[in-house]
Amino acid sequence: MAERLAFTFGGIRRDSPNRIDWVRVPDSGTLPEAAAKFLPPIERPNWGFWGVFAFTALLFLRPQDTVPALAPLHLPELAAIAALAAMVAHRINRRLPVVHISRETVGVTLMAAVMLATIPFSVWPGGALATFTDVFIKVVLVFILMVNSVRNIKALQWLTWLILCAMGYVALRGVLDYFTGNNLIKGERLHGSISGLMGNPNDLAMNMVTFAPPAVMIALSRGRAVPRVIAATIATLMMATVLFTKSRAGLLGLAAILVILVIEARKVRPGIGVVALVGMLAASPFMPEWFWTRVGSIVNSEQDESGSRQARKDLMWMGWQTFLEHPITGVGAGQFKNYNPPDRLEAWRETHNVLLQVAAELGVFGLVAFLYLIWLAISALIWARRMFNASRTRGRPPTIAGARTVPVTEAFRPEEREWMRMHTIAMSASLVGWLVCAQFASVGYYWTFYYLFALIVAGRELAVDRFAAAHAATAAPRRPAWKELASA
Numbered sequence: 050m051a052e053r054l055a056f057t058f059g060g061i062r063r064d065s066p067n068r069i070d071w072v073r074v075p076d077s078g079t080l081p082e083a084a085a086k087f088l089p090p091i092e093r094p095n096w097g098f099w100g101v102f103a104f105t106a107l108l109f110l111r112p113q114d115t116v117p118a119l120a121p122l123h124l125p126e127l128a129a130i131a132a133l134a135a136m137v138a139h140r141i142n143r144r145l146p147v148v149h150i151s152r153e154t155v156g157v158t159l160m161a162a163v164m165l166a167t168i169p170f171s172v173w174p175g176g177a178l179a180t181f182t183d184v185f186i187k188v189v190l191v192f193i194l195m196v197n198s199v200r201n202i203k204a205l206q207w208l209t210w211l212i213l214c215a216m217g218y219v220a221l222r223g224v225l226d227y228f229t230g231n232n233l234i235k236g237e238r239l240h241g242s243i244s245g246l247m248g249n250p251n252d253l254a255m256n257m258v259t260f261a262p263p264a265v266m267i268a269l270s271r272g273r274a275v276p277r278v279i280a281a282t283i284a285t286l287m288m289a290t291v292l293f294t295k296s297r298a299g300l301l302g303l304a305a306i307l308v309i310l311v312i313e314a315r316k317v318r319p320g321i322g323v324v325a326l327v328g329m330l331a332a333s334p335f336m337p338e339w340f341w342t343r344v345g346s347i348v349n350s351e352q353d354e355s356g357s358r359q360a361r362k363d364l365m366w367m368g369w370q371t372f373l374e375h376p377i378t379g380v381g382a383g384q385f386k387n388y389n390p391p392d393r394l395e396a397w398r399e400t401h402n403v404l405l406q407v408a409a410e411l412g413v414f415g416l417v418a419f420l421y422l423i424w425l426a427i428s429a430l431i432w433a434r435r436m437f438n439a440s441r442t443r444g445r446p447p448t449i450a451g452a453r454t455v456p457v458t459e460a461f462r463p464e465e466r467e468w469m470r471m472h473t474i475a476m477s478a479s480l481v482g483w484l485v486c487a488q489f490a491s492v493g494y495y496w497t498f499y500y501l502f503a504l505i506v507a508g509r510e511l512a513v514d515r516f517a518a519a520h521a522a523t524a525a526p527r528r529p530a531w532k533e534l535a536s537a
Contacts, residue, residue, distance in 0.1 A: 094198075094199075094201065094203055094204040094207065095135070095136075095139045095198065096132075096135035096138075096139065097132050097133075097135040097136030097139050097194065097197070097198035098132075098198040098199060098204045098208075099132070099135075100128055100129065100131050100132020100133070100135050100136070100194070100198070101132050101191070101194055101195055101198050101199065101208065102207065102208060102211060103128040103131075103132070104125055104128040104129045104132060104191060105208065105211055105212065105215075105500075106211060106215065107124050107125040107128055108125055108245070108246070108496065109211075109212065109215035109216070109219070109246075110215050110218065110219075110243070111243045111244065111245050112124075114243045114244055114245075115243075126187075129187065129190060129191055129194070132194050132198065133190065133194055136194055136197055136198050139198075140197070148193060148197060149196070149197055149510075151196070151506070151510070152425055153192075153196065153422075153425050153429070153502070153506045154192075154193055154196065156418065156421050156422045156425050157189050157192050157193070157422065157499070158189065159418045159421070160185075160189075160415070160418045160419060160422060161181070161185060161186065161189050163411055163412075163414045163415045163418050164177075164180075164181050164185060164382045164411060164415065164494075165181060166414075167378045167379055167381060167382065167410075167411055167412060167415065168181065168381065168382070170375075170378035170379075170381070171378075171379075171380060171381020171382070171384050172380045172381055172384050172387060172388050173381060173384050173387050174381065176381065176383060176384055176387060177381035177382045177383060177384055179383075180381075180382040180383035180384075180494065181382060184383075184494055184495065185382070185494045188494065188495070188496060188499050191499070191503075192499045192502065192503050195208075195500075195503035195504075195507060196503055196506045196507055196510060199503070199504075199507040199511070200507070200510060200511050200514060201511055202465050202468065202469070202511065204507075205472070205504070205507055205508060205511065206468065208504070209263050209472070209504070212260055212263075212500075213260065213263060213264050213267075213280065213283050214283070216256065216257065216260050216261075216264075216283065216287055217264075217282070217283035217286055217287070219241065219242065219243065219247055219253075219290075220257060220283070220286035220287045220289070220290040221286050222242040222243075223239050223241070223242060223253065223286075223290040223293060223294075224286055224289050224290060224293065226239060226242055227239045227293040234250065237295065238250045238293075238294060238295045238296075239253070239290065239293040239294045239295075240253060240294070241253045246495060246496050246497060250294035250295065250296050250299075251294070251296045251298055251299065251486075251489070251490055252490070252492070253290065253294050253296075253299075254290070254291045254294040254296035254298065254299025254300075254302070254303075254486070255296075255298065255299060255302065255483065255486040255487070255490055255492070255497060256497055257287040257288070257290050257291045257299070258291060258299055258302035258303050258306060258482040258483070258485075258486055259302075259479050259482055259483045259486070259497055259501055260287070260479065260501075261284055261287045261288060261291075261303075261306060261479075261482070262306055262309075262310060262474075262475040262476070262477075262478035262479045262482070263280075263472070263475040263476075263479070264280045264281075264283045264284035264287065265280075265284045265310050265314075265475070265478075266310070266314070266471040266472075266474055266475040267280035267471070268280040268281035268284055269314050270467070270468075270471055271467075272464075288303060291303050297489070298485070298486045298488070298489035298490060299486060301485050301486070301489075302482040302483070302485040302486040303482070305478075305481050305482055305485045306478040306479070306481060306482040309477060309478040309481050309482075310474075310478050313474045313477070313478070314474075360398075361401045361489065363394040364398055364399070364400055364401050364402075365400060365401065365402050365405055367393055367394065367400070368385065368400035368402060368405035368406065368408070368409045369405060369408075369409075371385060371388060371409040372405065372408040372409045372412070372416075375409070375412060376412055376413055377412045377413060377414070378411075378412045379408070379409055379410045379411045379412040379415060380409060380410055381410060382410050382411060382494065383410065383494070384410060385399060385400050385406060385409050385410050385491075386398055386399055388409075399490075399491035400491050401489055401490060401491060402487075402488055402489065402490075402491070403419075403487035403488065403490060403491060403492055403493045404416065404419070404420075404488075406491040406492075406493050407419045407493040410493075419493060422498075422502065423484075425502075425506075426480060426501070426502050426505050426506075427480070429505050429506055429508075429509040430473060430476055430477055430480065430505055430509075432509055433469070433472075433473045433505075433508055433509045433512055434473045434474075434477065436512055436516075437466060437469050437470040437473055437512075438470065438473075461515060469508065469512065472508050473508065476501070476504060476505045476508065479501055480501060480505070483497065483498060483501055
């Protein structure tokens with residue numbers, strides 16, 4: 050590696066003046082292409098990202114569950130604090146605002162503000178405050194940290210692989226537990242071998258459904274064989290774990306992501322739809338009887354021996370009634386289970402529907418704020434999908450305010466374009482899967498959606514940075530920096 054003068058996509062950004070920075074670029078190989086097309090050198094994640102990386106590993110793997118002596122150390126909190134400090138230092142050093150303010154950041158902050166404002170009107174203000182301080186404020190800070198630190202493709206790839214490896218580890222433990230009879234509810238339903246965000250069957254299934262699409266897309270890619278085999282193995286373990294949880298929401302979510310992936314994967318691997326259909330038909334006779342009974346109980350109450358189907362219907366009805374009784378302030382974040390009027394049928398339980406949870410607990414303003422977050426995630430995906438599929442379709446790519454339309458080939462290397470295209474496809478399936486599962490779960494304030502949201506926004510933000518930088522470089526009246534260097 051050698052120090053050279055070049056345009057950098059860290060130095061030319063939407064929120065800082067255009068400038069030329071000293072950066073490290075490769076001596077050979079990609080340098081001529083990078084110079085000719087104004088592509089950046091291979092970017093390296095900063096220390097803020099490594100803090101996010103460490104926090105994510107601790108959140109998903111929870112080593113304190115395996116080694117109890119680690120619990121008093123509060124390692125996730127320490128990692129988050131160190132990451133925030135590194136992010137602030139990095140941005141100040143680059144003469145950037147401490148936090149890049151985007152619609153997504155405003156939306157998440159608005160959700161937190163509504164949660165805070167409704168605490169005094171809660172049925173249990175102390176419990177609502179604990180929900181905010183113990184969970185949601187951490188979610189907000191880590192979300193802001195992620196969208197400000199995951200600002201290049203290498204960082205997004207490494208964070209994605211970390212999540213997949215963590216989910217693969219949890220799934221492997223789940224499969225082993227199922228066949229050895231450990232961690233089973235009533236001897237039949239698998240629940241998480243670690244606590245936290247995957248501690249019960251439904252949450253475990255939801256997380257597997259949400260993060261399975263990236264593994265499937267990597268497995269279907271045309272990249273190197275070893276990563277593809279690893280991704281295929283992880284995807285298989287995750288889908289098996291969903292089946293073993295016997296979560297009806299998980300099964301519906303799994304069906305939804307498979308439909309999306311089969312439709313989209315045909316663009317990556319022609320003929321994959323036929324293969325998938327044949328595979329599902331061939332596997333159907335080998336599915337155990339409990340699978341068909343569990344699936345049938347979704348629409349047939351007579352097949353639901355546990356009575357949970359009717360209980361969920363009662364809870365959803367009660368959630369709606371609670372919202373009608375407290376439409377402005379709700380009953381407080383996390384307090385629906387503690388709200389027990391005389392006519393309540395299912396006491397001390399959640400709504401089991403994310404929209405009813407937010408509506409009943411935070412009122413109409415909280416519901417609007419949460420729906421706004423979902424819309425922001427959808428709109429960010431639409432933008433990115435249009436951008437990275439523009440070269441394959443006749444559609445016109447979206448533009449950046451104040452800039453001409455920059456061809457995607459001027460901002461991304463071929464392998465980067467392909468990876469980003471697969472990322473947008475995977476995130477689309479992941480969001481659909483989460484939305485399906487969330488209709489049967491109270492997960493409005495917890496990590497899964499906000500991690501998925503941050504991955505979507507990070508992909509959009511780094512693309513905008515790249516295109517804005519490519520525009521600045523190609524539109525500059527002076528000679529490109531690589532030509533100035535060659536003539537020096």
